[in-house]
Amino acid sequence: xxxxxxxxxxxxxxxxxxxxxxxxxxxxxxxxxxxxxxxxxxxxxxxxxxxxxxxxxxxxxxxxxxxxxxxxxxxxxxxxxxxxxxxxxxxxxxxxxxxxxxxxxxxxxxxxxxxxxxxxxxxxxxxxxxxxxxxxxxxxxxxxxxxxxxxxxxxxxxxxxxxxxxxxxxxxxxxxxxxxxxxxxxxxxxxxxxxxxxxxxxxxxxxxxxxxxxxxxxxxxxxxxxxxxxxxxxxxxxxxxxxxxxxxxxxxxxxxxxxxxxxxxxxxxxxxxxxxxxxxxx
Amino acid sequence: xxxxxxxxxxxxxxxxxxxxxxxxxxxxxxxxxxxxxxxxxxxxxxxxxxxxxxxxxxxxxxxxxxxxxxxxxxxxxxxxxxxxxxxxxxxxxxxxxxxxxxxxxxxxxxxxxxxxxxxxxxxxxxxxxxxxxxxxxxxxxxxxxxxxxxxxxxxxxxxxxxxxxxxxxxxxxxxxxxxxxxxxxxxxxxxxxxxxxxxxxxxxxxxxxxxxxxxxxxxxxxxxxxxxxxxxxxxxxxxxxxxxxxxxxxxxxxxxxxxxxxxxxxxxxxxxxxxxxxxxxxxxxxx
Numbered sequence: 153x154x155x156x157x158x159x160x161x162x163x164x165x166x167x168x169x170x171x172x173x174x175x176x177x178x179x180x181x182x183x184x185x186x187x188x189x190x191x192x193x194x195x196x197x198x199x200x201x202x203x204x205x206x207x208x209x210x211x212x213x214x215x216x217x218x219x220x221x222x223x224x225x226x227x228x229x230x231x232x233x234x235x236x237x238x239x240x241x242x243x244x245x246x247x248x249x250x251x252x253x254x255x256x257x258x259x260x261x262x263x264x265x266x267x268x269x270x271x272x273x274x275x276x277x278x279x280x281x282x283x284x285x286x287x288x289x290x291x292x293x294x295x296x297x298x299x300x301x302x303x304x305x306x307x308x309x310x311x312x313x314x315x316x317x318x319x320x321x322x323x324x325x326x327x328x329x330x331x332x333x334x335x336x337x338x339x340x341x342x343x344x345x346x347x348x349x350x351x352x353x354x355x356x357x358x359x360x361x362x363x364x365x366x367x368x369x370x371x372x373x374x375x376x377x378x379x380x381x382x383x384x385x386x387x388x389x390x391x392x393x394x395x396x397x398x399x400x401x402x403x404x405x406x407x408x409x410x411x412x413x414x415x416x417x418x419x420x421x422x423x424x425x426x427x428x429x430x431x432x433x434x
Numbered sequence: 435x436x437x438x439x440x441x442x443x444x445x446x447x448x449x450x451x452x453x454x455x456x457x458x459x460x461x462x463x464x465x466x467x468x469x470x471x472x473x474x475x476x477x478x479x480x481x482x483x484x485x486x487x488x489x490x491x492x493x494x495x496x497x498x499x500x501x502x503x504x505x506x507x508x509x510x511x512x513x514x515x516x517x518x519x520x521x522x523x524x525x526x527x528x529x530x531x532x533x534x535x536x537x538x539x540x541x542x543x544x545x546x547x548x549x550x551x552x553x554x555x556x557x558x559x560x561x562x563x564x565x566x567x568x569x570x571x572x573x574x575x576x577x578x579x580x581x582x583x584x585x586x587x588x589x590x591x592x593x594x595x596x597x598x599x600x601x602x603x604x605x606x607x608x609x610x611x612x613x614x615x616x617x618x619x620x621x622x623x624x625x626x627x628x629x630x631x632x633x634x635x636x637x638x639x640x641x642x643x644x645x646x647x648x649x650x651x652x653x654x655x656x657x658x659x660x661x662x663x664x665x666x667x668x669x670x671x672x673x674x675x676x677x678x679x680x681x682x683x684x685x686x687x688x689x690x691x692x693x694x695x696x697x698x699x700x701x702x703x704x705x706x707x708x709x710x711x712x713x714x715x716x717x718x719x720x721x
Binding site: 167168175177195196197244245299322325326327328329330331332333354356392393394396397398400401404408410419423426427430433 | 477478479480528529578579582583584585586587589590608611612613614615616617641643644678681682683685686687689690693694697698699708709711712715716718719
């Protein structure tokens with residue numbers, strides 16, 4: 153049987169564990185990220201989301217427990233490059249990760265450092281810039297791009313490394329509505345092409361896109377399940393999280409006695425359900 | 435009508451003027467914030483929102499074009515009392531890393547009020563109030579190392595540090611981005627509470643149209659450095675087409691009602707929040 157893409161087993165992580173006041177950020181977290189899956193991770197501020205993300209590709213190493221990427225222990229220095237090439241990270245502010253003076257050089261940087269041969273590198277680069285809609289901007293300086301284009305460039309630079317998984321840590325938070333939607337649609341297309349996605353977010357309406365949702369609370373996994381199971385879970389409100397707006401409206405209408413199905417979590421589903429209901433009544 | 439707290443008229447700003455990297459950030463922009471008002475500034479990336487916000491506490495001052503009056507002071511005037519102005523106008527920057535400076539959370543929040551002359555128990559109580567105002571536990575957080583905090587916790591501490599100086603106007607540049615829903619609600623509640631108790635005004639910059647719809651009294655929309663729409667929140671949010679054209683969206687609640695209306699359900703589309711949408715849909719479904 154093949155290894156799961158990422159196996160997180162009883163993972164604990166403390167910051168400053170050798171100092172006088174260690175801060176435990178993760179406490180016994182276990183989860184699997186399967187090949188080609190779409191996972192969302194949510195939780196209140198300080199619940200451990202970003203720490204977990206950084207453990208997935210070995211940017212942080214477990215204080216206790218194990219993280220294995222394609223069967224490779226992230227603690228094993230011999231596997232460090234292979235692990236980082238398989239699991240790419242996009243942060244909230246891409247400016248923090250840019251190093252080159254043109255879009256093309258920036259996108260090629262990571263793969264170049266992994267020693268990808270030049271002809272192969274160029275063909276991957278062309279593909280990655282096309283996938284992210286940046287082909288026409290390849291000679292631009294990254295600092296002159298819009299926020300949405302910068303986020304897509306950060307993704308392009310990972311795609312050139314041919315990863316199996318893309319981890320997005322609040323990458324949509326600073327984007328205006330259209331740019332945010334474009335980024336989410338790009339992520340959906342990459343997922344359709346077989347890439348596994350781990351999306352860390354506070355925007356509850358983004359959670360609905362995932363196949364599996366994990367809720368972190370005080371460094372522990374509090375709830376795991378499908379978006380529907382998690383968003384309808386009675387413990388969710390107690391964890392400082394809200395329903396997406398459409399689900400709030402649906403819940404209110406259900407309480408008033410409208411016969412809406414349980415699975416109306418996003419706007420399109422709610423609108424369809426309401427129009428069907430109205431038609432059935434008249 | 436009372437005098438505005440902030441009156442910006444015909445303001446233009448160019449970065450690196452006269453160099454090959456010259457960039458026009460603002461062109462003939464107007465912005466007004468009235469006493470005890472929660473005003474919002476929205477626009478796509480690069481519209482000039484942060485640049486404009488820097489004029490409100492005189493980090494930028496008009497050189498040739500435009501006029502900026504903040505709390506009755508002309509910020510271009512050599513007689514403008516910048517110390518006074520910056521005590522009265524608290525700015526929370528987009529990146530908390532640029533704002534926090536002390537090693538421990540309690541000291542960081544005490545930094546502003548200490549310079550206003552607070553000390554001892556009064557200072558401690560002010561810090562406690564500010565930490566709790568943003569939803570963090572005082573005992574648990576006051577001795578935490580500032581840079582060991584998570585991203586969302588740092589943002590809360592940055593907001594607490596500004597609130598602790600009891601400003602007359604607070605400017606929040608994407609400051610609630612990255613806060614969890616409960617943290618956002620806490621910040622909204624404290625802004626409303628400070629407005630009610632002592633007339634504090636706020637200027638919020640946000641990419642979340644849902645947040646603006648729920649919180650703001652008025653909205654100014656910037657696009658490519660120009661103020662293209664402004665007015666009461668409901669009026670601006672009802673311009674769905676104009677918002678869409680510049681890459682913004684309507685608040686989710688309104689988009690739902692809009693889609694229902696287009697699908698033939700006679701529902702009011704002038705709603706801002708999920709609760710208002712629920713009421714409007716209920717009216718339409720039980721007509």
